[in-house]
Amino acid sequence: MAEKELTQRSAWDKVLANLRKRSLWMLHYCTGCGAVELPPTMTSRFDMERFGIMPMVTPRQADILLITGYLSVKTLKRVILIYEQMVAPKYVVGFGSCTINGGMYWNSYTTIKALDRYLPVEMYLAGCMPRPEAIITGFNSLIDKIAKGEANSWKDYYENYEFYHKNQEHVFGDIETHHDVPADGKYFRVVEAKR
Amino acid sequence: MSELIRTPSAGRPLAALGAARGADAIMAAIVAETGSAEFHAKGARRVEGQVKADALHSFAAAMKSRVGFEHLSAISCVDWIAQGEFELVYHFWSYRDNCLVSAHVRIDRATASMATITDLWMPASFFERDIHEFFGVVFQGNTDLERYILTDWKGPPPMRKDFVSRDFAHEHFQYKDYEPTWDEMIEGGYRGSRDKTGGAE
Numbered sequence: 029m030a031e032k033e034l035t036q037r038s039a040w041d042k043v044l045a046n047l048r049k050r051s052l053w054m055l056h057y058c059t060g061c062g063a064v065e066l067p068p069t070m071t072s073r074f075d076m077e078r079f080g081i082m083p084m085v086t087p088r089q090a091d092i093l094l095i096t097g098y099l100s101v102k103t104l105k106r107v108i109l110i111y112e113q114m115v116a117p118k119y120v121v122g123f124g125s126c127t128i129n130g131g132m133y134w135n136s137y138t139t140i141k142a143l144d145r146y147l148p149v150e151m152y153l154a155g156c157m158p159r160p161e162a163i164i165t166g167f168n169s170l171i172d173k174i175a176k177g178e179a180n181s182w183k184d185y186y187e188n189y190e191f192y193h194k195n196q197e198h199v200f201g202d203i204e205t206h207h208d209v210p211a212d213g214k215y216f217r218v219v220e221a222k223r
Numbered sequence: 224m225s226e227l228i229r230t231p232s233a234g235r236p237l238a239a240l241g242a243a244r245g246a247d248a249i250m251a252a253i254v255a256e257t258g259s260a261e262f263h264a265k266g267a268r269r270v271e272g273q274v275k276a277d278a279l280h281s282f283a284a285a286m287k288s289r290v291g292f293e294h295l296s297a298i299s300c301v302d303w304i305a306q307g308e309f310e311l312v313y314h315f316w317s318y319r320d321n322c323l324v325s326a327h328v329r330i331d332r333a334t335a336s337m338a339t340i341t342d343l344w345m346p347a348s349f350f351e352r353d354i355h356e357f358f359g360v361v362f363q364g365n366t367d368l369e370r371y372i373l374t375d376w377k378g379p380p381p382m383r384k385d386f387v388s389r390d391f392a393h394e395h396f397q398y399k400d401y402e403p404t405w406d407e408m409i410e411g412g413y414r415g416s417r418d419k420t421g422g423a424e
Contacts (some may be wrong), residue, residue: 101375129399135389136371145397195397200375204234 037177048091048117050080050185052167053073055114056091057107060097062124069160081167087113092170096157098126098139101199104146108196111147111185112207116216118182119150119170124157131156145195148181186213238291243320246270249290253324256281256289262324271325274313279328280338283313287343292317292324295340298350300358304384307332309360313340319335339364357382 037045054076056066069076070083084090087110099107111120122143125131130141143149150173153166173179185192190208196203213219244252246264253270253356254260259282262272275285292315301310313326330337335394339362341348351362352371362368370376378395379386 055409080408102373105375130396131391135392137378137386137388137395138376139396141392141396141398184351201377 039132040144045175045177047115049171052079052081052091052119052174053084053089054081054092054094055084055087055110056094056096057110058096058123059099059103060126062096062126065157065160065163066094066096069163072163074160076164077168078165079164087111088115088156090114091117092121094121094123095127096123097144098131098133098136099143100138101140102138103195103198104140105191105203108146108203108204111209112205112209112212116182116218117179119174119179120147120181121166121170122149122152123163124153124155126156128152128154140199146192146199148192150179150181183216183218185209186218187214189213191208230373236288236291236293237294238289239317239319240291241319244322245320246322249317249320249324253286253379257285264279266324267322269323269325271327274326274423276328276337278332279311279313279375280340280343282326282342283315283340286315286324286326290317291319293317295344295347296323296348297349298354299377299380300360302332302358302382302384304330304332309335309358311337311354311360335360341365347422371395 043112057064066083072110076082080101081092087093087131091114093107093114094109095107103114111118118141122128126133126139127143127149128135135220138145151166153162154161158166170179186209193203193209210219224246238252240242246267246269249270250262250264253262253272259272259274259278261274262270264270283295294316296314296316297312298314299312301312303310308329309332311328312326315324315326325360328337335358337360339351339365341351341362342410344346348365348367349371352368354360355362355365355368356371356373356376357380373381378391381388381391
């Protein structure tokens with residue numbers, strides 16, 4: 029039963045996805061320099077809101093976590109705290125080459141090089157930096173993925189939490205987020221469905 | 224006229240009041256009050272010189288109270304690894320003269336120990352914590368040398384010249400599975416920890 033729920037999409041899932049893709053609230057975590065591309069994306073020139081994407085100020089009400097630049101070790105800890113506060117389904121979008129492979133900080137002693145080792149990244153926007161056109165195109169492909177039911181990387185955080193947590197601990201030594209991630213996975217029927 | 228002359232406010236040294244002085248007058252005041260003759264003018268409002276490490280605290284106290292340099296702008300640090308020394312540069316600013324005096328102090332790199340001046344300027348603690356974190360200099364008498372910026376740092380002080388950022392990054396962070404070669408083209412054949420995947424796999 030549970031297996032079927034995961035692999036086959038019911039009509040209800042399709043309805044949900046269709047509704048979900050039209051209303052994406054975005055928490056933009058503006059580290060680094062990528063934040064300057066967001067005001068034109070949000071405001072009248074490119075007008076992100078025509079796709080139903082809207083900036084949101086709290087993680088608990090946001091669907092997208094947009095990380096707009098390099099992440100130092102100190103910043104990564106805050107991003108993990110924020111990510112775990114968000115309610116599933118949630119989509120991490122890495123913005124710019126810094127989140128992909130470290131970018132121009134490839135040899136820095138205090139920035140992480142690959143965001144997907146610490147958080148499940150749904151999509152990367154390549155570029156240094158991506159222009160608003162690229163952001164809009166990227167969000168459109170995210171909308172397509174959600175409509176098709178393929179945007180499931182957030183489930184990976186619950187299924188492979190050991191992998192992410194091990195990598196997080198490798199950076200921080202010991203990280204305490206005051207958030208019961210395995211219990212979350214059960215609540216969203218990700219972990220139980222696997223068994 | 225005498226009404227216009229400001230009376231010394233509470234705790235404000237007399238030397239901080241009065242008309243602005245030129246660089247020569249400031250150097251003369253430094254010689255008169257601290258006995259330190261190794262200062263020279265770099266510009267009209269810029270004076271610099273050497274101070275011995277054990278004399279720095281009394282020099283700073285005299286600068287603050289008797290020469291009129293009330294404000295500590297910054298403490299900076301330079302790693303002279305070939306000479307085996309750290310150079311601490313104390314920047315004093317005078318609101319009366321609009322002039323910056325830089326006192327250069329050389330300390331031994333191996334012991335890396337220096338007396339604190341937080342008893343004179345409390346905010347100096349920020350600079351001392353910063354230098355302690357990035358260069359490993361211990362400021363004797365500073366009771367708060369906690370982690371300041373690098374809160375999760377476990378490696379050696381990263382601003383020392385013998386710290387190799389690339390090697391540290393390759394040991395402590397995970398990279399993408401592909402091997403970028405453009406950094407080798409730019410940096411001229413770096414082959415550091417390339418064969419290791421690095422980080423917890």
